[in-house]
Amino acid sequence: MGRNQINEQEVALLLNDVLERYGYDFTDYAPASINRRVNHLYQLDRFPSFAEFRYRIISDSVYALRFVEEITVNVTEMFRDPSFYHALRKEVLPILATYPSIRVWHAGCSTGEEVYSFAILLKEAGLLHKSIIYATDVNASVLEKGRKGIFRLSQMQQYSRNYMEAGGVEDFSSYYTANYEYAKFREELGEKIIFSPHNLVTDGSFNEFQLIICRNVLIYFNKQLQDRVLTLFCESLEQLGFLALGSKETLNFTRVAKKFKQIDSKEKIWRKVNL
Amino acid sequence: MAAPYLIAIGGSAGGLQPVLTLLPELSADLNAAIIIVLHRQNHNASVLPELLAARTSWTVKEAAEKEPLESGTIYIAPADYHLLIETDHTLSLDDSEKVNFSRPSIDVTFSTAAMAYKSHMTAILLSGANADGVDGLMDVNDAGGITAVQDPTTAEVDYMPKQALEQVKIAHILTPQDMATFINSIAKV
Numbered sequence A: 001m002g003r004n005q006i007n008e009q010e011v012a013l014l015l016n017d018v019l020e021r022y023g024y025d026f027t028d029y030a031p032a033s034i035n036r037r038v039n040h041l042y043q044l045d046r047f048p049s050f051a052e053f054r055y056r057i058i059s060d061s062v063y064a065l066r067f068v069e070e071i072t073v074n075v076t077e078m079f080r081d082p083s084f085y086h087a088l089r090k091e092v093l094p095i096l097a098t099y100p101s102i103r104v105w106h107a108g109c110s111t112g113e114e115v116y117s118f119a120i121l122l123k124e125a126g127l128l129h130k131s132i133i134y135a136t137d138v139n140a141s142v143l144e145k146g147r148k149g150i151f152r153l154s155q156m157q158q159y160s161r162n163y164m165e166a167g168g169v170e171d172f173s174s175y176y177t178a179n180y181e182y183a184k185f186r187e188e189l190g191e192k193i194i195f196s197p198h199n200l201v202t203d204g205s206f207n208e209f210q211l212i213i214c215r216n217v218l219i220y221f222n223k224q225l226q227d228r229v230l231t232l233f234c235e236s237l238e239q240l241g242f243l244a245l246g247s248k249e250t251l252n253f254t255r256v257a258k259k260f261k262q263i264d265s266k267e268k269i270w271r272k273v274n275l
Numbered sequence B: 001m002a003a004p005y006l007i008a009i010g011g012s013a014g015g016l017q018p019v020l021t022l023l024p025e026l027s028a029d030l031n032a033a034i035i036i037v038l039h040r041q042n043h044n045a046s047v048l049p050e051l052l053a054a055r056t057s058w059t060v061k062e063a064a065e066k067e068p069l070e071s072g073t074i075y076i077a078p079a080d081y082h083l084l085i086e087t088d089h090t091l092s093l094d095d096s097e098k099v100n101f102s103r104p105s106i107d108v109t110f111s112t113a114a115m116a117y118k119s120h121m122t123a124i125l126l127s128g129a130n131a132d133g134v135d136g137l138m139d140v141n142d143a144g145g146i147t148a149v150q151d152p153t154t155a156e157v158d159y160m161p162k163q164a165l166e167q168v169k170i171a172h173i174l175t176p177q178d179m180a181t182f183i184n185s186i187a188k189v
Helices: A008-022 A031-044 A050-059 A061-071 A082-096 A113-124 A140-148 A153-165 A223-236 B016-025 B048-053 B106-117 B134-142 B159-167 B176-186
Strands: A102-107 A131-137 A150-152 A176-179 A182-185 A193-197 A209-214 A237-245 A260-262 A269-272 B006-011 B033-038 B059-062 B073-076 B082-085 B091-094 B121-125 B146-150 B172-174
Touching (some): A008 A031, A008 A050, A031 B091, A031 B106, A113 A131, A153 A182, B006 B106, B016 B048, B033 B106, B048 B073, B106 B134, B146 B159, B146 B176
Parallel strands (some): B033 B073
Antiparallel strands (some): A176 A182, A260 A269
8 A cells, every 4th residue: 555645635625624724824835745744644543534534634623733743843853963053152152142132033943952952052152141042833732842841861862962063062961860761951941941832824023033043944835935934034133133044944046035144154044134 | 957757766775886887877868857865874974966976977966945856967865854856846855754764765755756756757776774765666656657676686785675576566677787778768858
């Protein structure tokens, strides 16, 4: 039995149902990834037919939430792409340090591993006390995990390596307490993080920031939605604010390209410039 | 020019050698795009496109998201992302869970390519030590595409092509020396 049982038109029907009934808008997501995840869920939950799958989503709001959570990608790690964090530490933090207070928006933060990574950078630069990080995601259940600051202990070896590659010099294990299979990160790191639901597709700007981090989120959007979200970011950044994207994402050929200048040819960090 | 035909090639351990063998023999004027998914360590600097470009007159590039597939171009799946094919024949990247312990996963590329190109594609699975790509070949079969595997007797690690032959009805079994001729014949203008 092949794994492509629900075709793109049928997926589009489901996405429309979810939008009309529950207000979650995935209709401007890049289809291939969504198709794959919808088909995966369909087989995982052993639906006998597309009609039954669709009926369940329409009629069962709890299942619809599962659908929403399963078709969005929530894979993340601490200090993912260490060279990126190294660049944040060396190029961006010294400039943020000059502000009396620092406002950061981490959009599409998932379970928060990268948010805690950034909080550690701020802490080590002596900036955490005057910072606020707004960490947002469309998926409420991942935010709950982020709030707890508890991650799997089995990952810590990899995270510790990433941390050192990113220029960390402290003992990484001093940032958490190990308890059975879990690592709980120090309370002071989480104190400056506000986890809150925000839907990039439908919600607007809610503050002005000096840095917006949004990594590996735009790759899931189609071109129109990418442009719209980038415009939202542009409007939510102070003049000379920074925008940081995932390692395969770019502002080139987008609507806001002219408003930004890449600070470093290798890392995906741009600065909003006066033109 | 937008590619009307797609050749998708996947390999793991021992998969680089057959690619290096076939590239120099590719006809310059094929009306197809080629996608190559090779498993490798994710923190290595991406030297693969450069390495492969030296062996062929085709344009070789790392696949970028939203990029349209064009004839005469070879797209390499970047490390640490899945490479997906949209039905409008553009590329997407996805950083979701590993599949068969792999990201990029050959299954993900083959399977989405099958949805996008249907009978207008060929998938070739090379040497490797796991079964990534086998399910993808099944999807290519179901969609009417052509399937091929590296002759296991020529593979450095024969597990992957053998698994494919056991589980999927494979149309062609190819030695690395035959692969370019095979591709040239199916994607001729």
